[in-house]
Amino acid sequence: MHKINMKMPLVEIDGDEMTRVLWKEIKDTLLTPFIELKTDYYDLGLENREKTKDNITLESAAAIAKYGVGVKCATITPNAQRVSEYNLSQMWKSPNGTIRAALDGTVFRAPILVDGIKPIINGWRKPIIIARHAYGDVYAGVEAKVQEGKAYLNTPQDNVLIKDFQGAGIIQAIHNTDKSIASFARSCFNYALDIKKDLWFATKDTISKIYDHRFKDIFQEVFDTEYAQRFSDAGIEYFYTLIDDAVARIMRSEGGMIWACKNYDGDVMSDMVATVYGSLAMMTSVLVSPQGQYEYEAAHGTVTRHYYQHLQGKPVSTNSMATIFAWTGALKKRAELDNIPSLKNFADKLEAASIAVIEKGVMTKDLAGLFKKEGITPKVVFYNEFLQAIRAELGNLLC
Ligand code: NAP
Numbered sequence: 315m316h317k318i319n320m321k322m323p324l325v326e327i328d329g330d331e332m333t334r335v336l337w338k339e340i341k342d343t344l345l346t347p348f349i350e351l352k353t354d355y356y357d358l359g360l361e362n363r364e365k366t367k368d369n370i371t372l373e374s375a376a377a378i379a380k381y382g383v384g385v386k387c388a389t390i391t392p393n394a395q396r397v398s399e400y401n402l403s404q405m406w407k408s409p410n411g412t413i414r415a416a417l418d419g420t421v422f423r424a425p426i427l428v429d430g431i432k433p434i435i436n437g438w439r440k441p442i443i444i445a446r447h448a449y450g451d452v453y454a455g456v457e458a459k460v461q462e463g464k465a466y467l468n469t470p471q472d473n474v475l476i477k478d479f480q481g482a483g484i485i486q487a488i489h490n491t492d493k494s495i496a497s498f499a500r501s502c503f504n505y506a507l508d509i510k511k512d513l514w515f516a517t518k519d520t521i522s523k524i525y526d527h528r529f530k531d532i533f534q535e536v537f538d539t540e541y542a543q544r545f546s547d548a549g550i551e552y553f554y555t556l557i558d559d560a561v562a563r564i565m566r567s568e569g570g571m572i573w574a575c576k577n578y579d580g581d582v583m584s585d586m587v588a589t590v591y592g593s594l595a596m597m598t599s600v601l602v603s604p605q606g607q608y609e610y611e612a613a614h615g616t617v618t619r620h621y622y623q624h625l626q627g628k629p630v631s632t633n634s635m636a637t638i639f640a641w642t643g644a645l646k647k648r649a650e651l652d653n654i655p656s657l658k659n660f661a662d663k664l665e666a667a668s669i670a671v672i673e674k675g676v677m678t679k680d681l682a683g684l685f686k687k688e689g690i691t692p693k694v695v696f697y698n699e700f701l702q703a704i705r706a707e708l709g710n711l712l713c
Pocket residue numbers: 387388389390391392410594595611612613614615616617618619620631632633634678680
């Protein structure tokens with residue numbers, strides 16, 4: 315069987331622990347037998363980040379900016395314990411944070427839906443994709459305790475009275491920038507066009523007449539001047555409403571939209587949506603820059619607990635679905651940009667094979683408790699057996 319050729323390289327970003335083990339196994343079992351993989355490889359394993367003083371992370375972000383598409387393995391974000399475990403010279407920053415800042419991108423999280431694993435909310439039949447604005451607001455806020463007296467918001471233009479305190483209290487100042495909000499809007503509109511789904515956005519602009527209203531206005535302005543025609547051509551909609559109305563409508567909906575959220579709303583709602591759909595191991599994530607560059611990854615971490623069992627020689631049942639879908643997402647994007655239909659077809663079949671294996675009852679331990687299907691008792695397998703089962707299914711679909 316001849317292998318599929320690629321035209322342009324895919325930026326491949328390797329990572330840590332159990333997901334690094336899965337990474338190699340996925341490539342060996344499911345990718346390189348079928349594709350002449352052309353990748354620009356960056357090793358973001360913690361040892362190499364230490365060795366390169368974290369320059370490797372910046373280089374990988376620059377490569378995504380250059381080639382347009384990357385796929386990333388989960389990586390350790392060091393804390394004090396990791397500093398001693400890996401003998402680090404510094405507590406290196408989160409690679410995801412560094413890459414996101416370099417590309418000025420927005421993260422979209424989407425669940426992988428499988429027949430047999432029902433969302434807790436019955437009506438949600440299609441994925442709800444959450445886009446979280448990852449800049450500013452309360453995450454970059456300043457706060458103070460105050461005593462009796464007048465507190466002011468002191469700006470270069472003005473002094474705004476916050477409150478004439480009659481006793482002790484608290485205040486908080488938050489900010490955002492027009493530039494960051496516009497980038498967020500463009501990433502959302504680009505991604506909606508890319509996957510042809512409606513985009514919803516919501517704030518509390520009726521109460522926050524300057525702050526939240528600015529978000530609403532910038533989204534509308536960017537939409538009207540740059541995207542309205544393309545949305546109408548693509549047959550999709552941009553829908554703005556108040557955040558409480560959005561929550562009520564989402565609960566009653568059947569899903570299928572992208573829901574753009576301000577930073578705090580996205581923090582809260584992404585955990586809610588992930589929980590409703592079942593498992594973090596079935597959640598994919600894509601970083602989209604306002605210029606239309608894409609980085610695909612799994613939403614979960616490096617699965618440290620499984621890795622230490624694996625190192626002790628114990629077989630582990632780690633779920634590789636989100637990492638496989640990170641690869642298929644990136645390969646499909648490359649296929650689209652470089653016009654390689656056979657590569658897109660392969661990635662579609664790999665996704666179908668992965669889903670089919672679970673639907674037939676073969677799965678990792680994390681899913682077994684969630685799986686309910688008439689006449690099928692789930693069979694729990696180890697991570698490598700799961701990949702072999704997908705390989706066999708893929709073989710059937712490809713011939
Ligand atoms: P985690 O790696 O997501 O794992 C937490 C737990 O969730 C696991 O112990 C496991 O539960 C379950 N789980 C997650 N992914 C799974 C999978 N694919 N298959 C089966 N079970 C899965 O989170 P963490 O343990 O908090 O973080 C570990 C490391 O990952 C940290 O160093 C953190 O910095 C890093 N991290 C990286 C990223 C990223 O690169 N995007 C994101 C988050 C965290 P059981 O143990 O109960 O089986």
